[in-house]
Amino acid sequence: MPSWVYIITNEAAPGLLKVGFTDRTPEQRASELGATGLPLPYAVVFxxxxxxxxxxxxxxxxxxxxxxxxxxxxxxxxxxxxxAIESAAGFGCDESHLVPGHALAPYFSGRSAPPRRQSPREALAPPHEQDEDDSPYPPGHPLRGML
Structure with missing residues (x-):
């Protein structure tokens, strides 16, 4: 099921970032956090x-x-x-990873993809678990071969 990994900030907490995930939109999650006691609204920055x-x-x-x-x-x-998020996901952020016309488009960085690093789970997995032919994930996906 598609979900979002996001970075949220709040001007009332300068220098702090919330890195989380949600099955809803990041904007909905930021709105939910608005009831947590800080006087200023939360902003999705990525x-x-x-x-x-x-x-x-x-x-x-x-x-x-x-x-x-x-x-x-x-x-x-x-x-x-x-x-850190892009590395964890196994790719850099470019237009192909954004929903067309999404409100977060202004936050798009446009940087090229960093080289994909092998996760510790992949490095320690027996060879038969790294067989990509039976993976439900597309080629290059960071979870491919981990099931």
Whole structure:
């Protein structure tokens, strides 16, 4: 099921970023967070539509461990968090990963894809689990061969 991995900020918490995932839209998630007590609204600064947001979020959190403040909050530049998400997803963000006409289009970075890194799970998997022929994911997908 498609989901989103996102970065949300709030001017009332300068320097902090929330990196999370949702099965709804990132805007809906930001709106839900608006009832959590901060006086200013939350803003979505980056979002990427993916097939398995929960897994990609966890890997992104591990990539950002040195910046972890608490729960899903990190103290790092937006570009660092975006790179962690893109790396976890196995590709850079370009137009092919955005829903056409989506409200997040202004946040699109347009950078080229970084080289895909092999995840620890892939590196440790027995060879038969890396057989891509029976994977439900398309070629190049970070979860291909992990099931």
């Amino acid at each position: 979002a990427l539509e993916v097939e398995d947001g929960r897994v990609i979020e966890r890997v992104a959190h591990k990539n950002l461990a040195q910046f972890h403040v608490g729960k899903e909050w990190f103290s790092c530049p937006i570009e660092t968090a975006r790179d």
